[in-house]
Amino acid sequence: MPIIRLTSTDVPELDVYCRLTETQLRNRLHSESGVFIAESPKVIRTALGAGYEPLSLLCEERHLTGDAADIVERLGERPIFTGSRELLAELTGYTLTRGVLCAMRRPTALPAEEVCRNARRVAVIDSVTDTTNIGAIFRSAAALGMDAVLLTRTSCDPLNRRSIRVSMGSVFLVPWTWIDDANDDLHRMGFQTAAMALKADSIPPRHPALQQAEKLAVILGTEGDGLAQDVIDRADHTVCIPMAHGVDSLNVAAAAAIIFWEVAGGR
Numbered sequence: 001m002p003i004i005r006l007t008s009t010d011v012p013e014l015d016v017y018c019r020l021t022e023t024q025l026r027n028r029l030h031s032e033s034g035v036f037i038a039e040s041p042k043v044i045r046t047a048l049g050a051g052y053e054p055l056s057l058l059c060e061e062r063h064l065t066g067d068a069a070d071i072v073e074r075l076g077e078r079p080i081f082t083g084s085r086e087l088l089a090e091l092t093g094y095t096l097t098r099g100v101l102c103a104m105r106r107p108t109a110l111p112a113e114e115v116c117r118n119a120r121r122v123a124v125i126d127s128v129t130d131t132t133n134i135g136a137i138f139r140s141a142a143a144l145g146m147d148a149v150l151l152t153r154t155s156c157d158p159l160n161r162r163s164i165r166v167s168m169g170s171v172f173l174v175p176w177t178w179i180d181d182a183n184d185d186l187h188r189m190g191f192q193t194a195a196m197a198l199k200a201d202s203i204p205p206r207h208p209a210l211q212q213a214e215k216l217a218v219i220l221g222t223e224g225d226g227l228a229q230d231v232i233d234r235a236d237h238t239v240c241i242p243m244a245h246g247v248d249s250l251n252v253a254a255a256a257a258i259i260f261w262e263v264a265g266g267r
Helices: 012-018 022-027 041-049 069-074 085-092 131-143 161-167 182-188 229-234 252-265
Strands: 003-005 035-039 054-060 080-083 100-105 121-125 148-152 176-179 192-196 216-220 237-239
Touching: 012 035, 012 054, 012 100, 035 041, 035 161, 041 054, 041 069, 041 100, 054 069, 054 085, 121 131, 121 182, 121 252, 131 148, 131 161, 131 252, 148 182, 176 182, 182 192, 182 216, 182 229, 192 229, 192 252, 216 252
Parallel strands: 003 080, 054 080, 121 148, 121 216, 148 176, 192 216, 192 237
Antiparallel strands: 035 100, 054 100
């Protein structure tokens, strides 16, 4: 295996790890698919196990025969860059918590119909732009039994480095793709849609209409303003989690965990 020991950060092949923005990783390097960065041995193993293709590894030297030894073996003839903790911190701009980064090829997005072919419970992320919330929603979706996640194109990229890290690799465990319209696309595939929104006539997550729906898509809105009125109006149901002590709402990631448990966690 080609292990390249670094003595300088001035190596063009390291651009993916330190000198390209998330947008450049996504669009510029490989026009057919792009690149993303997975961080930590656990997350990298999850991605590899889900079939994602590695391109190279950046690893503290001590991990070559330690925490990342099995990953090094799985990379075959792909380049493995290594160096001291100090050099890697200089390269990336921060001290690596787990000492291992992997550049991986971004897969081609699948059609929503294919992702949802056998799904009964789907999460729809509409215009959520905070990477931490995206990662947390994916982690809950994976843990609580949602079959797929769909994102409007105004939402943050799930393969953003922070989203992946917050999700603990769960973005690799749940099928996901992009959609154009939260209601139209799901209705066309036979789903009832449930918009999470504060309305006087909202129903609770345990309402029989939600529990008994054969195919249900839960639509979650942006952190500040929530879902657009048009999205709410075209949904089959409007859902609100009952609150106490005068609190009007929860963070979108917290709300996602509750509604996922109620509609899918008991299956």
